[in-house]
């Protein structure tokens with residue numbers, strides 16, 4: 001099969017090459033998915049799981065990419081719940097070969113049915129950003145209607161999901177980002193916008209929930225804005241700042257079939273929009289994943305035309 005591989009951590013996405021790899025076998029509880037579209041998070045190149053297996057052994061050349069939408073073509077021993085020919089979407093294991101390829105072996109529990117009226121490209125854009133936003137807001141952040149959310153990076157892949165889901169849940173959403181992100185963040189539903197490069201973050205007042213996708217100094221300044229009993233949720237590594245009288249949570253997204261179902265249903269009925277920028281074929285993926293201009297949204301690789 002055709003696949004993108006990486007071999008050199010220092011080279012990052014610039015070290016990606018398109019090559020031939022053997023098709024993966026299906027292990028216990030796996031399915032093989034013929035991938036139609038694959039999502040990719042650029043920071044994957046910094047994750048240890050891109051380079052080593054669970055025992056810490058070098059696994060290069062490895063296939064990056066974790067989000068996928070495609071069709072089940074084979075079942076491993078003991079696999080239940082999905083069938084051959086079914087349309088699916090979901091999230092591949094961090095430590096196994098990923099989804100920038102024509103086929104992937106993946107545990108069935110990491111997939112959900114993809115309704116026939118949802119394009120594979122849309123399906124592949126949802127799992128990481130959608131689940132991360134959902135879990136950060138509702139599971140870790142315990143968001144309630146009427147609360148105020150400070151959504152950092154509100155024009156980004158996760159931030160646009162955070163903004164829309166929080167607003168639908170009845171929250172007041174203050175989006176942040178760079179000056180150029182203002183229009184997009186407001187378009188995705190933020191009630192107001194803070195330009196982190198020019199505005200004073202402290203002027204937003206007190207908030208119930210900070211959803212941090214940036215870290216560092218932005219995280220530290222945000223922690224000071226949290227009301228008593230509020231929460232700082234971070235997805236960019238161990239939290240470095242804690243609210244004086246609240247909770248701080250960092251987490252890594254997990255697959256949940258029911259939550260994937262909730263997310264895709266919102267896309268179907270128009271409550272949730274995806275933030276797709278460029279769509280490229282697998283043959284053109286290396287160039288598309290190494291853009292020479294600023295990304296306008298998530299790059300999705302359309303593996304099958």
Ligand SMILES: NC(=O)c1ccc[n+]([C@@H]2O[C@H](COP(=O)([O-])OP(=O)(O)OC[C@H]3O[C@@H](n4cnc5c(N)ncnc54)[C@H](OP(=O)(O)O)[C@@H]3O)[C@@H](O)[C@H]2O)c1
Nearest residue numbers: 043132153155156157158159177178196213235251252253
């Ligand atoms: N823990 C988890 O489970 C999990 C899940 C998903 C993502 N993540 C991590 O979360 C981060 C965000 O992911 P994403 O896919 O949403 O990325 P993204 O699409 O690039 O969105 C991040 C947004 O924040 C903006 N931003 C970053 N630093 C900024 C700064 N200092 N000031 C103002 N704006 C800033 C970015 O603008 P520019 O593009 O101009 O920098 C971009 O609009 C990544 O580090 C990713 O690895 C973690």
